[in-house]
Amino acid sequence: MSNTAVYSTAMLAESKAKPYNSMNGKLSQPLLQALEKKGYGYMTPVQEKVLTQLPNFKSDCLVRAKTGTGKTIAFLLPSLHSVLASRNGRAGDVRILIVSPTRELAMQIKAECDMLTSELRPAIECHTAFGGTKKDQNLKAFLNGRPTVLVATPGRLNDYLSDQYVAEKFSNLHTLILDEADTMLEAGMCFSATMPPNIKPVLSKVLRADHAEISTVDLNETPTHELVDQYSVIIPTISSTFSSLAALIAQERQRKPDALKAIIFGTTANGVGLMYDLFKNLLGNEIKVYELHSRLSQPARTRTTEDFKNTASGLMFASDVIGRGMDFPNVDLVIQVGLPSNGEQYVHRVGRTARAGNNGRAVIMLTDREKYFLAVNRHLPIKPYTIDISATAAQATPAVEQAFSGVEESAKQKAYQAYLGFNKSFCKNLRIDNTGLVTLANEYAHAMGCPEPPMIDKSVVGKMGLRGTHGLNVGVVQRAPGGGRGQGGGGAPRGGGQRKPAQSGGVPNGGTSNGGPRPNGSAGSKRGGRQGGGRNKQPA
């Protein structure tokens, strides 16, 4: 399903975009036929520039264009065309390697590639390789098949390349594409909406010195889309987060009572899981509520991605596994709760709405302490939210408290721990010391309805550098078998949070691996597929 063809074709035609049929004879005919079948009659600006301004389709190239403007097709078309035109290399070799920062984006790129190659006879194969899936099965299909195109995430790609036999299949590589290159290079052709200056020196290792540079973004212009109205809501303290979010969602739902489709980003996977639990209790009878983050099993992530792509309305609570590149049709609204890691992350999240020419809205909700983000990122077109939601937030408090009484204590414990871990790295910006951080986290716990601060395992406290900090409830956290998240779903407290004497020293099952300042951080598994912690290399 796609919202884009109808809009884009009309809008692109109106804006005098170049029609794809002008590429007859220059681009492989079956590729053009596939575009026509899909209803993509005109090039988006980035596609036009890549297809008409590159010295040739084999040129190294750095491309920068705003989010949601069709970069995927812009890199797939020239690389597919030139591989089809060259046709040398052994059958079964990978000719185009696309490195993607997340699994969800890898699957989306494969879908776009399959669409473009659907008219080719014989067909060419596009494979994926990413974590959370059965490696042996994927590898067998990869080795026995003819994976002309491979879309991979860095960890699994590294696995493949470290096996010499498997690496052989890459020896005739024609094109390397780094999608979302700025994240990829923290870790051919490079494509991104943002390009922080510290990435530039690394680019010279990937691209030839004479590489082409294509940008559809004025360098002084903000990379967010002009079609997104962006607002900030400043709340006095963290303790009103949940009631303010409830009030904000209620306010935004009034704009589209029957069919709001929104993504709500949180800062950590477990914090997102908690918001999902809360809002499922609060609004689950009125609107579909989804969660997507790294603590879910891969099948659950894949299913939710598909469901949310296809739904007309719903609230998706998400971490940065879908912060970049993901194309969910018709998202009306993006809400960010808490600090994004930086301005680029803010921009990419906002880019999940107003895609392919649709309008969208974005709201960032920050506490008074966190509002420095707006000053630091003054170039972003964020205006104060036009409606004062403080009164409705106060009215929403009893319902939020009631909904929290049905949320598992272990979910609150994990969200609390993740909050500490995430904000530890922002202490300086927030102008707080360790005691101040714990005070904030305890306010957050209070807002979740915890009568006292949830217990933190003493080893986690050590890893976070919070040993001896006043206000922490330190002990040895025991997880229920299987990682501490129950299988049932009835909301009864279980799992984490049982107290044992701190000196007993037993390392809890899976509870200690994410204590540091990395976003999205503590362990657990959950009904509906939330997983045990620590092993996931994916962001968020």
Ligand SMILES: Nc1ncnc2c1ncn2[C@@H]1O[C@H](COP(=O)(O)OP(=O)(O)OP(=O)(O)O)[C@@H](O)[C@H]1O
């Ligand atoms: N020429 C076109 N005509 C109509 N729709 C198009 C065209 N090109 C791309 N689209 C559609 O526009 C949407 C956005 O494209 P895409 O996901 O490639 O954006 P992007 O620039 O990579 O965004 P991001 O920076 O967020 O990764 C997709 O649904 C895609 O299929």
